[in-house]
Amino acid sequence: MTLQPETALHPGDTLTSANGLYGLMYQADGNLVLYGPDGPLWDSQTDGRPAGVCIMQADGNLVLYGPDEEYVWDSQTDNNPGSRLIIQDDGNVVIYRPEGTAAWATETSVPAGNAVHGDVIQSGAVLNPRDAVRSANGLYGLMYQADGNLVLYGPDGPLWDSQTDGRPAGVCIMQADGNLVLYGPDEEYVWDSQTDNNPGSRLIIQDDGNVVIYRPDGTATWVTGTR
Structure with a gap:
């Protein structure tokens, strides 16, 4: 559900939302893909690049590196130290700064839920x-x-x-x-x-x-x- 600073996804790893409906997978083909119940919702468009590691850096940047530590892709959110990535139950993947503001998002879903009753x-x-x-x-x-x-x-x-x-x-x-x-x-x-x-x-x-x-x-x- 959450990718904390200085934690990583390796090829084949998936980060899943709490409700189990959405998964962010770092694939062996080098692509980072968000899947929903009906298929892919977003991807980093890096398929075909050798897979190495997907890391949520301490500076707030989500970065894909190849097997020889070469840069492949990033979220362009450096200079936001302590940020974390969350895959939400609404299908949105968001990088939040420590104070709770969003630095980056896949913008893949409109929040939805059940009606409210009682108190x-x-x-x-x-x-x-x-x-x-x-x-x-x-x-x-x-x-x-x-x-x-x-x-x-x-x-x-x-x-x-x-x-x-x-x-x-x-x-x-x-x-x-x-x-x-x-x-x-x-x-x-x-x-x-x-x-x-x-x-x-x-x-x-x-x-x-x-x-x-x-x-x-x-x-x-x-x-x-x-x-």
Whole structure:
């Protein structure tokens, strides 16, 4: 799911998304290929070049080298030290800087998921613009607004927001990796809760006015801290 700094794929290795639907394979023919359920979605167009290693360098660059360490291809993302590559459940492969902004992406899929019901956003579920999830007592609502802002409302007005108003709205998704992410209409990263690497987590809007992301074991990874 994640290629950390200074880790590598060797010929025949595959990095797979948490939901098992997408795989990034470094093939023996020298090509780096992203596969989805219906076949290839993206490739580095390096087939026919001798395979050596695909490495996520410490400088943030994803690089293919041949067997004699010769340069073959790169993501042109050097000068982003500490970045990591993630193959997401939406089919997008993204290199994220340490602060969570995207340095590079394959731009291969529009985030999608299941509808939201009740007071929980389950893993893989989405809010579309103007959708809201409400606490069981009906006093609090988390709305993904058409102005691009994710806002928590209480009886007396707004309590918390993602401070993303003015950014074009696309989708708010509770990813299978545990990250709550806002994407724009062209799949561009807008905001996230920085809670990836917690697969199976879910978001709950509680009756006390707090919005919390819980791991499957019941521990919290993120909270709005509004109550």
